[in-house]
Amino acid sequence: MGQRLLLLVTTCLWALSCAVPHHASSRDGLLRINLNKKSLTHESLAAAKAARQHDALRLKSGNSDSDIVPLVDYLNTQYYGVIGLGTPPQNFTVIFDTGSSNLWVPSAKCYFSIACYLHPKYKSSKSSTYKADGETCKITYGSGAISGFFSNDNVLVGDLVVKNQKFIGTTRETSVSFIVGKFDGILGLGYPDISVGKAPPVWLSMQEQKLLADDVFSFWLNRDSDALSGGELVFGGMDPDHYKGNHTYVPVSRRGYWQFNMGDLLIDGHSTGFCAKGCAAIVDSGTSLLAGPTAIVAQVNHAIGAEGIISTECKEVVSQYGEMILELLIAQTQPQKVCSQIGLCLFDGTHSVSNGIESVVGKENVGSDVMCTACEMAVVWIENQLRENKTKELILQYANQLCERLPSPNGESTVSCHEMSKMPNLAFTIASKTFVLTPEQYVVKLEQSGQTVCISGFMAFDIPPPRGPLWILGDVFMGAYHTVFDFGKDRIGFAESA
Numbered sequence: 001m002g003q004r005l006l007l008l009v010t011t012c013l014w015a016l017s018c019a020v021p022h023h024a025s026s027r028d029g030l031l032r033i034n035l036n037k038k039s040l041t042h043e044s045l046a047a048a049k050a051a052r053q054h055d056a057l058r059l060k061s062g063n064s065d066s067d068i069v070p071l072v073d074y075l076n077t078q079y080y081g082v083i084g085l086g087t088p089p090q091n092f093t094v095i096f097d098t099g100s101s102n103l104w105v106p107s108a109k110c111y112f113s114i115a116c117y118l119h120p121k122y123k124s125s126k127s128s129t130y131k132a133d134g135e136t137c138k139i140t141y142g143s144g145a146i147s148g149f150f151s152n153d154n155v156l157v158g159d160l161v162v163k164n165q166k167f168i169g170t171t172r173e174t175s176v177s178f179i180v181g182k183f184d185g186i187l188g189l190g191y192p193d194i195s196v197g198k199a200p201p202v203w204l205s206m207q208e209q210k211l212l213a214d215d216v217f218s219f220w221l222n223r224d225s226d227a228l229s230g231g232e233l234v235f236g237g238m239d240p241d242h243y244k245g246n247h248t249y250v251p252v253s254r255r256g257y258w259q260f261n262m263g264d265l266l267i268d269g270h271s272t273g274f275c276a277k278g279c280a281a282i283v284d285s286g287t288s289l290l291a292g293p294t295a296i297v298a299q300v301n302h303a304i305g306a307e308g309i310i311s312t313e314c315k316e317v318v319s320q321y322g323e324m325i326l327e328l329l330i331a332q333t334q335p336q337k338v339c340s341q342i343g344l345c346l347f348d349g350t351h352s353v354s355n356g357i358e359s360v361v362g363k364e365n366v367g368s369d370v371m372c373t374a375c376e377m378a379v380v381w382i383e384n385q386l387r388e389n390k391t392k393e394l395i396l397q398y399a400n401q402l403c404e405r406l407p408s409p410n411g412e413s414t415v416s417c418h419e420m421s422k423m424p425n426l427a428f429t430i431a432s433k434t435f436v437l438t439p440e441q442y443v444v445k446l447e448q449s450g451q452t453v454c455i456s457g458f459m460a461f462d463i464p465p466p467r468g469p470l471w472i473l474g475d476v477f478m479g480a481y482h483t484v485f486d487f488g489k490d491r492i493g494f495a496e497s498a
Contacts, residue, residue, distance in 0.1 A: 079095070079096070079221060079230055079231055079285070079475070080093050080094060080095050080096070080182065080183045081093070081094065081096060081233065082094070083155060083156060083157050083187060084155070084156030085105060085122055085127075085153055085154075085155055085156070085167070086122065086123075086124075086126065086127030086128075086129060086130060086153045086154060087127050087128045087129040087153075087154055088126075088127075089154075089156045090120065090122055090123065090126065090127070091120065092105045092119075092120060092122070092184040092185055093182065093183050093184045093185075094183055094184060094185045094186055094187040095183045095185075095186050095187070095285075095286060096187050096189055096219075096233050096285060097186050097187065097188050097189060097190075097284075097285055097286035098188075098189045098190055098257075098258050098283060098284055098285045098286065098485065099188075099190060099257060099282070099284035099285070099286040099287065099472075100139070100141075100186060100188035100190055100194070100286065101188040101189070101190035101191060101192060101193075101194050101195035101196075101199075101201045102139060102167070102168055102186070102188045102195055102196050102197070102199055102201075103155070103165065103166075103167040103168065103185070103186070103187045103188060103199070103201075103202055104139070104146060104148065104167060104168035104169070104170055104185045104186055105120075105121075105122050105167070105168075105169065105170070105184055105185035106119050106120070106121045106122065106169070106170050106173070106184060106185065107121060107122055107148055107149070107169030107170055107171055108121045108122060108123045108124070108125075108169075109169065109171050110148070110169075110170055110171045110172065110173070111171075112172065113170075113171075113172050113173045113174070113178075114179050115173040115175075115178035115179045116170070116173060118179060119184040119185075120184055122151075122169050124151060124153070124169075127153055127154075129153055129154045129163075129164075130151065130152070130153045131151070131152040131153065131164065132151060132152075133149070133150040133151050133152055133166065134149055134150070135149060135150045135197055136148070136149050136150075137149065137150060137168060137196050137197050138196075139168070139196050141175070144173070144174045144175020144176070144177055144178060145173075145174050145175065146168070146170045146172065146173050146174070146178070147170065147171060147172045148168045148169050148170035148171045148172070149168070149169060149171065150166055150167070150168055150169075150197055150199065151166075151167060151168075151169055152164050152165065152166050152167075153165065153167070155167070155202060155205075157187075157202065157206075157235065158235070160206065160211050160235065162202055162205045162206055162209065162211065163205075163209060164205075165200075165202060165205050166197070166199040166200065167199065168196075168197075168199075170185075186286075187202060188201055188202075189201060189202070189203060189217065189285070189485065190256065190257055190258065191255045191256050191257070191258075191487075192204055193255050193256040194256040194257065203217055203235065203487060204487070206235060206236075207487070207488075211235075211236070212235055212236035213236045213237060214236050214237055214488070215486065215487050215488025215489075216235075216236065216237065216238070216484055216485060216486045216487065216488065217233065217234060217235045217236070217484075217485050217487075218233070218234050218237070218238045218239070218482065218483065218484045218485065219231065219232075219233055219285060219478055219482070219483045219485075220232050220233075220234075220239065220242035220243070220482050220497060221475055221478050221479040221497070222479075223441070223479035223480075225445070238482075238484055241498065242482055242497060242498055243482035243495040243496060243497060243498050244495060244496045244497075244498045245495055245496060246495060247482075247484055247493030247494060247495040248430065248431050248433050248493065248494050248495070249431070249484075249486070249491045249492065249493045250262075250430055250431045250491060250492055250493075250494075251490060251491050252490040252491060252492065253280065254280070255490070257282045257284070258282060258283045258284075258485055258492055259280055259281065259282045260280075260281055260283075260430075260492055261278055261279075261280060261281070262275065262278070262279055262280075262281040262428060262429060262430050262471060263275060263276070263278060263279075263428075263429030263430070263432070264276045264429045265292070265296050265300070265426065265427070265428055265429070266426065266427040266429065266434065267299065267300065267303050267424050267426055268303075268424035268425060269427070272295075272296045272299050272300070273295075274293055274295045274296045274469065275293070275296065275469065275471075279292075279293070279468075279469045279470065279471055280467070280468065280469070280470045280471070281428075281430075281470065281471040281472070281473055282470065282471070282472050282473065283473050283477075283478065283483060283485075283492055284472050284473065284474055285474070285475065285478060286474075287472050287473075287474030287475065288444075288474050288475050288476070289412075289444070289457050289458065289459050289474050289475075289476055290442070290457050290458050290459070290471070290472070290473060290474060290476050290477055291458075291459050291460070291461035291471070291472040291474070292458065292460070292461060292469075292470075292471040292472070293460070293461075293462055293468075293469045293470075293471075294460040294462055297458045297459065297460045297461075298460070300426065300456070300458045301413050301456055301458060303423075303424055304415055304423045304424070304439070304443075304456060305415055305416060305419060305423070306413035306414065306415045306456040306458075307404070307413055307414060308406060308412075308413055308414075309370075309412050309413065309414055309455075310370070310374070310406045311403050311404055311406045312414045313370045313371055313374050314374040314377065314378070314402075314403035314406055315400055315403045315404070316371075316374075317344065317371060317374040317375050317378055318378055318396060318399045318400050318403060319400075321342055321344065321375065321378075322378065322382070322395075322396045322399060322400075323392070323396070324342050325338055325339075325342070325375070325378055325379055325382055326382055326386075326392060326395060326396070328341060328342070329379070329382060329383055329386055330386070335379050335380075335383055338375070338379050339372060339375035339376055339379060342375070344371045344372050344374075344375040345372040345375060345376070346372070374403075377402075377406075378399050378403075381398065381399045381402055382395055382396075382399055385398055385399075412455055412456070412459055413455070413456040413458075413459075414453065414454060414455060414456070415443055415454045415455070415456050416454065417443075417445065417452050417453075417454040420439040420440065420443060420454070421439075423439035423443075424439075425437065425438055425439075426442060428471075428473075428477070430494065435477075435480075435481060435494060437457075437476070437477070437480055441457075441476065441479065441480045442456070442457035442458065442476055443455070443456065443457060444456075444457055444476070457476040479497065480496070480497060481494040481495060481496060481497060482494070482495045482496070482497045482498070
């Protein structure tokens with residue numbers, strides 16, 4: 001159920017087989033490793049969205065039985081850390097995903113997927129604790145699928161060794177997101193109810209092997225793009241340095257995902273109506289943004305002045321190049337060559353090259369697929385209006401109106417970075433309390449061609465009854481609120497992040 005500019009892990013996690021790296025520190029019994037990160041880019045967001053829009057992770061603990069996994073923040077839309085698999089540990093960078101329950105990494109037997117050649121592969125022959133299983137499986141994500149077979153081996157998470165963990169070694173990874181993603185695999189933290197092959201989640205194995213002082217794990221996501229630390233994930237406790245006050249707990253309403261019942265979404269204290277009598281919600285560290293019913297998201301985006309990314313690019317093309325397009329068509333330039341002549345499309349000698357409307361996020365400015373696609377559409381619209389002998393003003397006005405009606409394929413919308421001070425506060429109602437998000441928290445800032453682009457943290461996502469209507473609270477929410485996943489008491493806790 002997301003990714004940002006490459007954030008490199010510069011330290012080793014393996015406290016059992018390696019010396020603790022100089023970026024690691026230990027206090028209050030917690031292993032802490034600093035993670036580096038770089039500026040966000042629009043292109044990185046595309047990669048993140050492609051990877052199931054995975055995001056979010058935090059850390060928490062307070063005694064020697066708590067274990068912290070440091071997280072890298074990749075474009076404020078994907079957080080990842082390092083685990084070790086086998087004896088001695090083979091290192092893998094994974095997304096810690098509360099929206100799935102299986103652990104998988106590429107297998108040395110993955111021969112026919114490009115992604116497997118771009119990431120480290122697990123070699124069972126190199127591990128003294130490997131145990132064969134052989135059962136085959138397949139998992140389908142929002143942006144692709146993986147297939148492979150189960151094995152059993154030790155997993156090193158922070159400085160905890162989980163013995164004989166059942167995991168998947170992939171032999172095929174079919175999505176481009178696994179190629180461009182900065183992660184090697186996924187470590188699922190959902191309930192065993194949704195685990196493929198009935199493989200126990202890592203946290204359940206920790207519980208059964210009595211590795212934890214408390215049956216919880218907690219996330220702290222650092223949304224400060226200038227900070228060195230991306231955040232922390234803590235097994236067995238909570239780190240009081242990363243939250244303020246007490247947590248508000250809500251019971252898990254349906255095991256599988258971390259699902260609970262929430263109430264209304266408020267815009268500047270005013271009800272949006274749709275969830276006034278209640279909606280389901282899932283806390284998902286693998287989702288970058290906040291996804292919810294169109295009926296609410298439309299109200300939110302209207303209140304904050306958001307519009308579709310495609311619409312924004314399209315109107316920019318009409319504004320800057322509309323008259324030039326018009327003049328070229330009047331001069332009898334072949335329509336299919338107009339956009340290449342003005343520099344918005346590449347030209348291979350016979351036709352312009354474009355990937356179509358679906359390629360909408362994360363392209364560079366002039367010459368990008370987005371601008372090229374918008375130009376090609378504008379040419380069609382303007383040519384049709386010319387046939388009807390419309391005036392220049394009416395033709396360009398018509399093209400601009402059509403731009404406003406273009407949908408965004410992935411639901412993202414842009415907002416004005418300069419208008420954030422005028423945007424309203426938004427609030428989710430959980431356990432009869434309001435959890436406020438300020439514009440600084442629900443607007444995601446990206447860097448594009450040296451300029452800042454602001455994206456609404458809300459996107460439409462409709463799930464029909466009986467499962468829906470449903471909200472997915474991703475990293476935008478988890479960054480604002482430290483989140484505790486209490487599997488001992490089947491509840492979720494939220495407190496203001498510090």
